[in-house]
Amino acid sequence: MKSKNYFKEMLKGAELKSTKHRITILEILKENKLPLSAEDIYIKLKQNDISISLSTVYRVLETLHKKDIVAKVNIPDDSKAAYELYNNEHHHHLLCVKCRKILAVEGCPLEEYEKFLENRFGFTVKGHNLEVYGYCNSCTGY
Amino acid sequence: MKSKNYFKEMLKGAELKSTKHRITILEILKENKLPLSAEDIYIKLKQNDISISLSTVYRVLETLHKKDIVAKVNIPDDSKAAYELYNNEHHHHLLCVKCRKILAVEGCPLEEYEKFLENRFGFTVKGHNLEVYGYCNSCTGY
DNA sequence: ATACGTGCAAACAATTTGCACTAAG
């Protein structure tokens, strides 16, 4: 697995020490296309017989988020935060309000809008959160 | 104030009883262009010498949200939920990550995108959450 | 060697709930 080295470099670049926990969490995030909660990750770690404390999971995620390595996602009407890797392909999510399934959609419709905001309001856009909700393919029709 | 009657009708339409608390909360939301947290509203009520319980504020907001009268807004990196009226003018927010000011921007760049999603994925869009963050006019340059 | 990371338990903050009481339709 060379992703391990990749993540080591990534952490070094962010001036963070490379610990086993951080790397494993990054790998879990990489394997999952959809955002995971701290507890989801905690459970996956346990399933792989990795001993870790839930608070460490929170700390790792928060640290990575502050370094802009991990995105913190708000799923509508969900009380817990979810996280996913900021990988090259920027994308968004469709949340089905009925079955609660999440579908990732490549691409982003907001590039021009952000330029507009910068010109119009002198606002320097750093990023955005966009979640679309409704009824998925199977649930349409209610 | 005829908004009172307007809200009464609105509540009736949603099959909810018109209580003083619900109407007052709707009026507070109407007067404020920016999203308010449950506690913000609670404090405003107290300031107007209205006796209410914080849990009632939560219950009212949640009820109104479920009936699609009130939007639940997630402000990035803020642990509490914020609420605002779904009024006619759909809009979005710019959050300054430095001074934490919020700027409302009229209009919405997502109409076409939502059509695209419906065609492409058979997803029936019900709504979306969009928050843009960055540096405001005064904080740009850091 | 030193600063940073982690486990554990306790603390916290936001939100929800049970139950007895009150008010709206």
Next chain:
DNA sequence: CTTAGTGCAAATTGTTTGCACGTAT
């Protein structure tokens, strides 16, 4: 009169923190 709304205090949930110990650099 009957059902839905509310106050209060207690419970729950998600997340954070203090401190002693462990590990990467």
